[in-house]
Amino acid sequence: QFRGSAVQLGRQRLRSRCRAGHRPSRSPTGGPESWRPRHFLTLSLCRRAHTLTVLFILTCALVYVTLLEETPQDTAYNTKRGIVASILVFLCFGVTQAKDGPFTRPHPAYWRFWLCVSVVYELFLIFILFQTVHDGRHFMKFIDPKLGVPLPERDYGGNCLIYDPGNETDPYHNIWDKMDGFVPAHFLGWYIKTLMIRDWWMCMIISVMFEFLEYSLEHQLPNFSECWWDHWIMDVLVCNGLGIYCGMKTLGWLSMKPYQWQGLWNIPTYKGKIKRIAFQFTPYSWVNFEWKPASNLRRWLAVCGIIFMFLLAELNTFYLKFVLWMPPEHYLVLLRLVFFVNVGGVAMREIYDFMDDPKFHKKLGQQAWLVAAITVTEFLIVVKYDPHTITLPIPFFITQCWILGIVLLLTWTLWRFFIRDITLRYKETRRRKQEGSGEHDRVLGNGSTATGSGRSKLNGSSDSTRNRKS
Numbered sequence: 001q002f003r004g005s006a007v008q009l010g011r012q013r014l015r016s017r018c019r020a021g022h023r024p025s026r027s028p029t030g031g032p033e034s035w036r037p038r039h040f041l042t043l044s045l046c047r048r049a050h051t052l053t054v055l056f057i058l059t060c061a062l063v064y065v066t067l068l069e070e071t072p073q074d075t076a077y078n079t080k081r082g083i084v085a086s087i088l089v090f091l092c093f094g095v096t097q098a099k100d101g102p103f104t105r106p107h108p109a110y111w112r113f114w115l116c117v118s119v120v121y122e123l124f125l126i127f128i129l130f131q132t133v134h135d136g137r138h139f140m141k142f143i144d145p146k147l148g149v150p151l152p153e154r155d156y157g158g159n160c161l162i163y164d165p166g167n168e169t170d171p172y173h174n175i176w177d178k179m180d181g182f183v184p185a186h187f188l189g190w191y192i193k194t195l196m197i198r199d200w201w202m203c204m205i206i207s208v209m210f211e212f213l214e215y216s217l218e219h220q221l222p223n224f225s226e227c228w229w230d231h232w233i234m235d236v237l238v239c240n241g242l243g244i245y246c247g248m249k250t251l252g253w254l255s256m257k258p259y260q261w262q263g264l265w266n267i268p269t270y271k272g273k274i275k276r277i278a279f280q281f282t283p284y285s286w287v288n289f290e291w292k293p294a295s296n297l298r299r300w301l302a303v304c305g306i307i308f309m310f311l312l313a314e315l316n317t318f319y320l321k322f323v324l325w326m327p328p329e330h331y332l333v334l335l336r337l338v339f340f341v342n343v344g345g346v347a348m349r350e351i352y353d354f355m356d357d358p359k360f361h362k363k364l365g366q367q368a369w370l371v372a373a374i375t376v377t378e379f380l381i382v383v384k385y386d387p388h389t390i391t392l393p394i395p396f397f398i399t400q401c402w403i404l405g406i407v408l409l410l411t412w413t414l415w416r417f418f419i420r421d422i423t424l425r426y427k428e429t430r431r432r433k434q435e436g437s438g439e440h441d442r443v444l445g446n447g448s449t450a451t452g453s454g455r456s457k458l459n460g461s462s463d464s465t466r467n468r469k470s
Helices: 002-019 040-047 051-068 075-097 108-129 133-143 173-178 182-197 200-217 228-256 270-279 297-323 331-356 366-385 396-459 462-469
Strands: 022-025 034-037
Touching (some): 051 075, 075 108, 108 331, 108 366, 133 366, 182 200, 182 228, 182 331, 200 228, 200 297, 200 396, 297 366, 297 396, 331 366
Antiparallel strands (some): 022 034
């Protein structure tokens, strides 16, 4: 029976491999069969790093610049071109030689590229941090001559009437004035954040907490001064809430999707090939994030740290453009958001792996480490370039609210992970002692009964003794 089941299992594996597009090929020595996919050559060509090819193209470009191109006499132009060339050489090295991260779709080189961009961005921030305020702001002119000029911030407060009866032409003009390019940006941003975090509760907490931060810091940045319905209806419910809802629906589809991949050249129809190419931009496999913040103190502190870093990165978006004099619609602001979109997902996966399985993942991932360093460096730039703005005193009633919230959070933490655990351990110890004492009394009772019965067997019953005496 065992031999028959083994043969049947081997046949099932043979059929599954044939369906997947594999074919057996005998080794040159005539040994056992080795399986090679039909699309082996195509995949190997795409998956190879092409280190020699990249090195050859890079060398040819440098030889051309050195021998065939005449160097211009413009110092500023040569400086800019030298910096760009240095960055490109580093990116070429990183894309071909850096370590792969947890993501492999659409291609591992894509994520290695963003890892190297993270290093370049962190080095740029460090350079800006070591400059004076005047030199740092005017250094932005080398990137874009339009920068380096103080720009007034737009005030989103003012008239907060949803229906303005004084304006007969358009009484809903306050709503239409708020409908700018940031509305779809809010929706898309929270849709992507939901795909990163993969938890509805954490996303809603971050969304609501950021609105409280805007309320608390509107005396520092005029951009935070918004109407109440702009905070809670347009932001939390419409833009953020709809983005989180669509993100959770997408997560549900990705978690239910079957992840059985087939080679492109093994698909017979053109419709199937196009579908396979589109699915190349979906994950290779899926992992559901189960944060479980209340399970132990380590996970609770990790989740609180993730929420804190998310909120700090959101605040850096507004404070950086304020202290570096960048308008909200500038392309550098958009590039920074695109950067965080690409590196945030990898960083969250590395943080989850490090938190969920610390025995296997013994150190924090490289992308998560860089994202944390970038967020802290951005905040330090804000502190150095405009300490007066961030040290403006917070109104007293807002300070009271934050102190109350922090005290409640610390109280719940102490109760959940210290007082409650000590109480449960004490009750468990007391219960075990009571069970142990009861078991001991039961054993003693059984022992006394056995002793009495043993003596009666040795001495005989009282009736038989009286009969013998009589």
